[in-house]
Amino acid sequence: MDRFLRGLARFTDGYLKVLPLLGKAVPDRPNAPLVLEVARRTRVAPDVVALRLVGDGPLPAWQPGCHLDLHLPSGLRRQYSLCGDPADRDGYRIAVRRVGAGSAEVHDLPTGTRITVRGPRNAFPFVAGGPVLFVAGGIGITAILPMVQASRRDGLDWRLVYVGRARAMPFLDELPDDRVEVRTGRSADLLRDAHPEGAVYCCGPPSMLDAVRRDFASARLHFERFSPPPVVDGRPFSLELRRSGVVLPVPADRSALDVLKDLRPDVPYSCRQGFCGTCEVGGVRVCVQRPTGDRLVLEDL
Structure with missing residues (x-):
């Protein structure tokens, strides 16, 4: 079944690439990159700014709990929850509290700035029911x-x-x-x-x-x-970067991402919770994943 699904995914990706050559419309892909424009900036609290992001047409639909991955001009990537009206397909709203380099950059984005985003994606779905x-x-x-x-x-x-x-x-x-x-x-x-x-x-x-x-x-x-859960009952292992031949020791109380950042400060990451996929390398999410054995191998680094 896994082999079948991987083959189906490869077929689908290839099919979507061929569609424009055949003059066909490509269906919406919520995780494909979107280039949006900062249409409005509103200060909604002393340290919180809300941005309205618009595109060239109707935006992909979303549900409560969805977030966007922002690819900032500096190269940083950050996640922010959508907090507007899902019925408004003309624009997305996010709100950002200034707490670090990424959020400070978002606060300073002038209106008219065009920015690449991925999403919407939902890692916190709301199942309507009460109480x-x-x-x-x-x-x-x-x-x-x-x-x-x-x-x-x-x-x-x-x-x-x-x-x-x-x-x-x-x-x-x-x-x-x-x-x-x-x-x-x-x-x-x-x-x-x-x-x-x-x-x-x-x-x-x-x-x-x-x-x-x-x-x-x-x-x-x-x-x-907002932040990763602490490593509890972890055990040490080795992180092998297959392409470069480097092997890094990962202590019991640290994640592979923490150790990798010491060597490569520019490695991309965002939420450090395991669901966003920003730091995924070769199918491994180095923010939270630990091996079942003594070594975790990243083929692409």
Whole structure:
């Protein structure tokens, strides 16, 4: 079956390449590169800017939980959740908090800038059903906001706990007052309104996710991380770069990506959570993957 699927993928890619030569239209490929223009920049919080990105025509459809991979002019690649209206096919909205080099570059992009993106892709799908408790920490509201809007539209039983460092939090003006609890500073008892038979969707910093996972150990918990989970119960192994002949020792408490970055600081990566694929080399995702044996081999490096 695996061989069949690989052959089918090769056939499909070849078929799509031949279509333009035959005068045929190529169907939408959500993961193919798109070149979009920064049409509008809006400051939605003191350290958060929202961008509207538009193309030359209708954009690929997306659902709550989807994100874009931005290929920035500097060569950096970063992921940002789509936080606009899925029904708006004329443009995408993302919102970015300034926290590092990539986000600072996004903040400084002037209107009119054309930028390459990949997506939309969904690693945090929302299955509409109630009752639902949403928990958002800071900029994590970007992934949660479209889910909230979909729940409002569909008449679901839902609540949102929105936690931030200060009251100036992004998109408060787009949230209804009657089902949203806004908290500032450190917050406990995030799951007070969680229904025992309901679902919880959470996006925020690691401390928030750890607290929610500890207090709501259920298959109905869905979450998205800002940063990679720590390496737990890891064991050392060797990372072999087959093309260059280099072998690197990877300690038990580090990832292959961490060690590879020491040697090659320009190696591309983005989310470090295992789902984006930016750092994939020869089918191996060096941000999180560990070998079953003593050696992980990257054929293309």
